[in-house]
Amino acid sequence: MLRTQSGLRVLGAQDLPEVLDLLAADPVRNVFVDYRARLTRLEPRWLGGEIWGWFRDGRLASVCHAAANLVPAMADEEALDAFAGRARKRGRTCSTIVGPRDQVEVLWDRLSSHWGPARELRWQQPHLEISGSSDVEADPLVRRSEASDIETLYPACVAMYTEEVGVSPEWDGGRDLYRARVAQLVSRGWSFARYEEGRVVFKAEIACSTPHACQVQGVYVAPDRRGEGLATRGMAAVVELARREIAPVVSLYVNGHNTAARTAYDRAGFRQTETFATVMF
Known part of the structure; x- marks a missing residue:
């Protein structure tokens, strides 16, 4: 199968092993996206949306859950720019953007002028284990x-x-x-x-x-x-x-x-x- 060398694409069932391998690098903080990937096997009809993958040099580097919630995982600024771009084109279908603060801040910076105003911004949410x-x-x-x-x-x-x-x-x-x-x-x-x-x-x-x-x-x-x-x-x-x-x-x-x-x-x-x-x- 032809694989994306660099860039964003919508992931499908064939990508599940690679998604799980990526999320396993930080399985506790990524538990929501990991759970959703396992539960739905990346099938859009079960997701109620999509999971996007950002590829770099032919390898999956970041993902973003885009359904009822927009949730980035393992995303650097380059990936977040790509995710925000797709989110703008797709239009807002989610009720929240949630995840590690540094990633959510970048997404909201790119999306606020298109999706705003937000009902509430909660920037200080300690993640505990x-x-x-x-x-x-x-x-x-x-x-x-x-x-x-x-x-x-x-x-x-x-x-x-x-x-x-x-x-x-x-x-x-x-x-x-x-x-x-x-x-x-x-x-x-x-x-x-x-x-x-x-x-x-x-x-x-x-x-x-x-x-x-x-x-x-x-x-x-x-x-x-x-x-x-x-x-x-x-x-x-x-x-x-x-x-x-x-x-x-x-x-x-x-x-x-x-x-x-x-x-x-x-x-x-x-x-x-x-x-x-x-x-x-």
Whole structure:
């Protein structure tokens, strides 16, 4: 097969081994793109978009996930220029640009005059990892959610999303789609929560996973139970369960201004390895 010597092209199933080899150079920070590549096998109908590859001297050097989220991986400025150029021509189809801050900054610099204004810019999002046991005792009441928990779990998921994103996931007819996403995470065994008296007081989900790592999302403590250490001990439980049954390294990224969450993650044993950024539309 004729291979691109240098430049950008849309990747397909035949490129999957090369994509996975590239992402394996930094498998924790690249976990989202790695997960999506494995899940969809780079088939556009499953991606709901495309994955672009930047080639240099006939070898894949960078990739960019371009679907509901625009996510660069292993991209230098030359690759980011090419990705931004294709994104401008294609038009905005994503709800966020997210990834390592240095890469997101370049993309947004190239795209802001075409895709702006953004609804929100989050430039300080520490990326955290833990690859060993937590520093605190795990909460024994945190468990995997089950199908029978969804009626109780769903309101907490809506509350977390609305508080974090600033818009309800049910806005503009999104309820069925978001509820299906919650049910999907439960069915995969990726939802963890502490249930008390018919409600959720702590929860977290695994957003994506590969053989190398998984990424946590949706961490939430009921407002009237904050300050009790539920997040610290709850995250210790999530780390214990995830590392034993899902992936050896647990990661997440958090808003820099969220000092309560950052304190909880630090106490649970997470350590910063990168700074991420998110552009939200």
